[in-house]
Amino acid sequence: MIQSLLIANRGEIACRIIRTARAMGVRTVAVYSDADAKALHVRQADEAVHIGASPPRESYLVGAKIIAAAKATGAEAIHPGYGFLSENADFAQAVLDAGLIWVGPNPDSIRAMGLKDAAKARMIAAGVPVTPGYLGEDQSPERLQAEADAIGYPVLIKAVAGGGGKGMRRVDAAQHFAEMLQSCQREAASSFGDDRVLIEKYILSPRHIEVQVFGDTHGNVVHLFERDCSLQRRHQKVIEEAPAPGMDEGTREAICAAAVRAAKAVDYVGAGTIEFIADASEGLRADRIWFMEMNTRLQVEHPVTEEITGVDLVEWQLRVASGEPLPKRQDELAIDGWAIEARLYAEDPAKGFLPSPGRIDHLILSEFLRTETGVEEGDTISSFYDPMIAKLIAWGETRDEARRELQRLLNESFAGPSRTNKGFLFACLGDNDFATGEIDTGLIARRGDALLPPAAPSLQAIDRAASCYRQNWLDWSEASTTRVMLNGLFGYRMNSSPNLSVHLFVEGQHVRGDATLPKGLTGIPCDMDPKGELLVTENGQSWVFRLRPDAGAGLATTADGAILAPMPGRITAVEVTPGAAVTKGQRLVTLEAMKMEHSLTAPFDGTVAELNAEAGGQVSEGTLLVRVERAREGEPG
Structure with missing residues (x-):
């Protein structure tokens, strides 16, 4: 068995690997960039090595630095996690050439499946159906x-x-x-x-079905059944589950057998995923499912497979990398229940899901829920990396039980003050088509704004907040969809009116709520702490109430035509010139940040009055990039 392991990754996957390795008695070494100097995975590992500046290309993507860190600390093996260098065949080969163990498939397998065109050609030769x-x-x-x-x-x-x-x-x-x-x-x-x-x-009613496969160095390959990752937004997975809804045994047997053939065709060793696309217009049928690609690594959504099979896939990775055979044969693997995973991100659904990096002052994750996270209270979501806060996983004997459990636990979770997609996830889980399993990759796009959380709390939530401030009590009623958490201690004046108004601030706005006290209790607060905060969660969306204006109130908007950089990033394209006429919605500048391109568009018809963006330039959050002057009435836009 491997005795010492370096994790060439960060975030929640690094923490997960450390946890499993420690349980197996394996010493762990973390690597970190400037931005991650105080990160959770660094604090959890037995040893940590600094490998460079915050941008991934100067740290986590520099293979030579990672190998040097392994050598310097005496680590025997390198686990790449997922993302970064996990599917880089040259890095895998360099690890082996350095005399280290690579926890993953051999470089030839990565090369064979790493390029989508070559992979499809190989699958055709192996008799695996592929998309035209x-x-x-x-x-x-x-x-x-x-x-x-x-x-x-x-x-x-x-x-x-x-x-x-x-x-x-x-x-x-x-x-x-x-x-x-x-x-x-x-x-x-x-x-x-x-x-x-x-x-x-492009399949018009597509389902994204993937099969977890695992091979060892003794020629054994098994599958651990399928996952459904159809609930996506802009090709990014939002909610994943295992097994796939609507999958009958005949179709399951066919698709899983095809996945095993695909893995054997490249002599696969370790954990991998064979991804298929299914035409769901007539339900799941074996003759309407095609190979898309193979991920030659562990997947973000691997916990749902672990939940229904009782297998620790990271432990399997370490055992196979140590030369051991697979711990179980195919006939020893079975599906038990249902598991669903939701990805909690620091992003703002109201602003097109733009990342919302920043400090996490409050983090509440239910102790009754399996969570995979790389942050704790006080940590920061960096603008240099993926803005994931945590993965939340629920298990149930049935799909509906798992779905309802995940909704309930989402409702009781909170991360802030950064914006998150929690309310959006809650709405997705509650969508009628999702609840009945009638899903495809276009569901979220079809629903549009219907899945977005409200821009302001309801009157019920405001009144609940007012009542809690008045009476300093916690209401965790199971019959209510509203969850309340109160921070701060308050005093009371006796014999006052049981129905009083409270002036509060939420989302930068002043609101007034009617406080209703329980029967037999009267009082109004005295000596209130002006810094006290009240968290009210309603249908998955959380609101932070204060007795003073929000610190973020009065932020700049596009009402005056100012287009600001929503986050730090690099300008990849500038599509206007000073004085140019523009129309509402026209793309002005493209910003690359968080590994994605973000289009910044004109808020109204007008002309470009000011341009401060240059292709290739780096900008910080809040930088004025373009100012559009509104077209006067009667003038062409």
């Missing part, structure tokens, strides 16, 4: 356009070296192809250093 598309080497815009036209729209442009939803664009009509191709290639080059793409037929 173009996999050719001719990457000229003219050839790619011609192939898309021949396939028929809609089509999907995908980065050959892509993953995690990056470098993907849906194109619905020929006239939009060239623009989408350029955007996809820019993002692919930035994220993966490779701007090559392939073209696929």
Whole structure:
């Protein structure tokens, strides 16, 4: 068994690996960048090594620094986690050449499945069905356009070296192809250093089904059943579950057998995922499910598979990397119950899900819920990395039991003051189609604003907050969808009116709530702490009430035409010039941040009065990039 392990990653996956390794008696070494000097994974590891500045390309993506850290600390093996260098065959080979153990598949397997076009060709040879598309080497815009036209729209442009939803664009009509191709290639080059793409037929009612596979060095390959990751927003997974709803035994047997064939075709060792796309227009059928790609690493959503199989996949990784055979045979693996995972992010649904980096002053995660997190109260969500706060996983004997449990526990969780997608996740779990299993990857887009949390608390929530301030009590009634947590101690004056108004501030606005005290209790507060805060959660959305104005009140808006950088990042495209006429919604500047491209658009018709953005330039949050002057009535926009 491996005695010492270096984790070449950060965040919640690094913490997860450390936890499993420690339980196995394996010494752990963390690596960290400037931004992660005080991160949770650094505090939890037995030893930690600084490997560079905050940008990943100067730290977590520099393989030589990671190998040097392993050598300096006497680590025998390197676990790449997921993301960063986890699917980099050259790094895997460098680890082996340095005399270290690589906790993952051999470099040849990574190369075979790492490029989507080559992987599909290999799958065709292995008898695994693949989605119709173009996999050719001719990457000229003219050839790619011609192939898309021949396939028929809609089509999907995908980065050959892509993953995690990056470098993907849906194109619905020929006239939009060239623009989408350029955007996809820019993002692919930035994220993966490779701007090559392939073209696929876009399935109009798609389900994203993936199968967990595992191989060892003794020639054994098993599957651990399927997951459904269809609930997505802009190709990013939001909620994952196992098993897949609507999957009958015959279809399950066919898709899992195909996944095992795919893994064997590349002599796969370790944990991997075979991803399929299914046409769900007629339910899940084996003849309507096609191979998409293979992820030659552990997946973010691996906990749901662990929950239904009772297997620790990280432990399996360490045992297989140590040369041991798989701990279980295929006939010893079975599905027990249902598990659902939600990804809690520091992002603002009201602002197009823009990341909301910053300090997490309050973090409440239910002790009755399995959580995978890389932060604690007082930690900071950095603008340099993915803004995930935690993964929340619920298990139940049935799908509906797991769904309701996850909703309940989401309702009782909180992270702030950063904006989060908690209310959005709660709404997704409560959606009628999701609840009945009638899902596909377009569900969230079809629902639109219906899944977004309200912009302000309801009158019921305001009155509840007023009552709590008046009577200093906690209401955790199971019959109510409202959860209240009160911080601060207050005094009372006896024999006052039982119904009184309280002036509060929430979301930068002044509100007035009617306080109703329980029967037999009267009183009003005296000597209130002006810094006291009250947290009210209603249908998954949390509101922080204060007795004084919010510190964030009065933030700049686009009402005056000022387009500010929503977060630190790099300008990748400037599409206007000073004095140019623009129309509402027109893209002005493209900002790359958090590994994604963000389009900043004109708030109204007008002209560009000021331009402070330059392609390739780095900007900080709040920087004025463009100012649009509103068109006067009667003037052309």
